[in-house]
Amino acid sequence: MARTRSTVGLKGRTGRALFYLIVLVVVLYILAPVAWMFLSTIVYETDFVRMSSNLEVPKSVNFDYYQALLFPWLPTKVEYGVWGGSWFLLDSVADTTIVAVATAALTLVLGSLAAYPLARIRFPKRYGVLTFLVVVQMIPGLAILIPTFIIMRTLNLIDTFPGYILPLATFFAPFVAWMMVGFFQSTPVELEDQALVDGCSRWGTLVRIVLPLVAPGLVASAVWAFLSSWGEFMFAIVLTGSQVTPVSVVVALAVGEVQARWGWMCAQAIIALLPPVVLAVLLQKYLVKGLTAGAIKG
């Protein structure tokens, strides 16, 4: 297949120049806002306000906000305000890592195990189960969250890891199952048949033959689930509190201070965006393939 199917088709020198101008606009649209937020974190707030309101060049560039947030034991020039030099951001990053890794792992196991029989085995009610998994994804999260909050409160599971991770993983599992069905269907069935004929058990075939074949799909699912749970906010704001504190909640609630500390707040936001962005960029090939696989089959 040809690598390029020119859909815009700007030819000639001026066409080419115009095209690169368009590319520049696109890249600026994507990157400039992020770069601007980053800029706000490496200058002091007074400098930033002058820069932002009057385009003045800041007096100094420093990483004091990051140092204060990431190395709270070091002496710092930054005034903390109500946070009082605490470890809250590191705690919160640790909490979020636990939540995201556990949720991704659980989602992956639940989703891919369920997807295999849906893709391969003829059993009664197969289409019923597939339809069910699609309809479940249309339930608005809040319709689940209101009773879930009541249930978790009754079980005393509010503000605990299981009380947040279990609903979250369950919420994400149907999508991963749906995505994995496509990956299982695209593996050649002959290999499995051969393994079964050779006396390999159903489990053995699944674990040793099929799962390695769908490894790209597993990576895509795991990354998707990690990203989704890392940034998840709605369930977090209802089901967590001071014991389990996802970074999304820290970022969202940071405004509640006396003065808006924009540099400080944005430094938190930048730290919160790094893990998912780094993962997405590194594993982009798998992620994009996983997300778009269903659409291309049509």
Added chain:
Amino acid sequence: MHSDRASVPRARRKRLRIERREARFAFLLLTPCLGLVLALESFPVILSFFLTFQKVSLGMAGMTFEFAGLNNWLQMFSDRILGPILLRTLYFTGLDVGFSFLVGLGIALVLNEDFRGRSLARVALILPWAIPVVVSGRMWSLIFHSGFGILNTLLIKLGLINSGILWLTDPHYSINTVAFAQIWTHFPLLALFFLAGFETIPQELYDAAKIDGASRWQRFRHVTIPSVRNIILMMLIITTIASFKVFDMIYIMTMGYADTMVWYFNVFVQSFKFLHFDYGATLAYALFVAILVLTAAYLRLFPIRER
């Protein structure tokens, strides 16, 4: 022949046994996922349905439930603030879906070209999608800040406006500002889908169209668009549903003030700010039913055809 005929019943019995074993294996693999989904999604949704007929009171002893008949539903139909909220929700969804599609399609067309730095640009494309929405919301709040925001500063320096616009507090602008930020988080997925779709279009189609004398626009209109028809149809409904459920962005940017309250955020405010779990559940249920009806009608009107 003779021995074959004799073994038929046995073969069938064996097949039945294998089928039963296969079904058991399928059941075993499905149980963890379906079990959790039934317990933590289906059960709450059913509970939610019952909540819509209850009066939930919060007291010293905890929550008490009381049968309330159709009160919550009647309240919904007589709630005067819901009219404007519904219209605003539709307006917001129209903006978000419309522009996400335009921007997504446009950027996909650009990134489909062969140029130096193309793969880097494609990597950048995933950023707005991968960044947590609360972070994007904080970022756009910084840019749209009415006091010292860079956008107002640039517009004033360029002479386009005389004084700063209250992007997030002036009801004329606020919902559009939130939609702008939301579009920034929604367009990458659409662009990625369009790009994936473009990859599947054979070059021969374009060559043939060119030989037949089709103009650039005609090739776009009659080759590119029909080839990604299924993607457009599927993403249209997915993006619409996602847009109905805008939450994070509004929470961060406006909290629903300055005429930015939409249906879904109102569900949250009713449930977790005013603690009217019964009424909140009713509003959430109404949205769920609306989404189901809309999706069913949509799929009937525009069936996703096999190519």
